[in-house]
Amino acid sequence: MRTTCLRLETLEGYDQKMKILLIALALYAPKKDDVLRIAEKSATDEFKDAIHAAIGKVDPDGERPEWRDELFRICKREAWCGKFGRVGVHEIDGWTGARSYAFAVRSGKLDPEKCPEHRLNSYDRVLVALERWEKKRGRKLEDLRDTLQGLPLGQYSARDFATRGGFGQNAARALHKLGECVAPSAMDDPRNAALVAAKTIAGCDKRGNLCSCADHVSMWVGAQRWQKRPVFAWSGKSKFKSLRAQCGEHYALRRSLVELGKTAFSFVIKSLFSKDGANGSA
DSSP, rough: OOOOOGGGGGGGGGHHHHHHHHHHHHHHTTTTOOOHHHHHHHHHHHHHHHHHHHHHHHHHTOHHHHHHHHHHHHHHHHHHGGGTOOOOOOOOGGGGGGHHHHHHHHHSSTTTOOOOOGSSSOOOHHHHHHHHHHHHHOOOOOHHHHHTOOOOOSSBBGGGGGTTTTTTHHHHGGGGOOTEEEEEEEGGGGHHHHHHHHHHHOOETTTEEOOOOHHHHHHHOOOOHHHHHOOOSSOOHHHHHHHHHHHHHHHHHHHHHHHHHHHHHHHHHHHHHHHHHHHOOO
């Protein structure tokens, strides 16, 4: 049995909707981390061994135990940690492979000139995706276009380099973490996928410090998508739901309330300055 203590006087000053939200969150917060519990229960031995091996490589001294929990939550969200078998390309994200491939070639993360494992059977979709990006950004990448048009043909499609594997990583951007000339199908092996995910987490650096779990979520979701998501939402995607799925119940609640408080404070300050400006002009 769990109990929750919330002093009603702390709710003074909030409107009715905010009171309901805070009470609901207070009742919800003490719950055990159900996502982690379900992930550990669902995970196959193959995924468990893969996670432990990956963490052993990036955190040999065990200084960041939360990384292990985070990997379990990620594989639960992306593939139920192998409960229903291995996962290849994520169908819903297959369209992202073309653009990801183009920019992975540009950055050197893929080397189709040297590696047959990085060559496509057609570069048409990649060129179309690049053209759309150029129109949207108002920039021309002629050098990249020339490079793509001159590449030798291979056996893979752009879709093969999209999000795939049990930890939901973009193959085009992630394969270099496994070595040179690695085929995209390597990401379907939980051992490789877990290692890539662990290296992504451990290698995240923000102004000289290790990234927070929220920063990791932003990498998985995409920075632009992350910024556009509301902190809370009764239905649909929200930052709170994404944080809960990858970072745990209490972290998600704490982080989301802090962000909500910052937003509210910023709104109040802007309102005050706008009122002062209006009074001054009057």
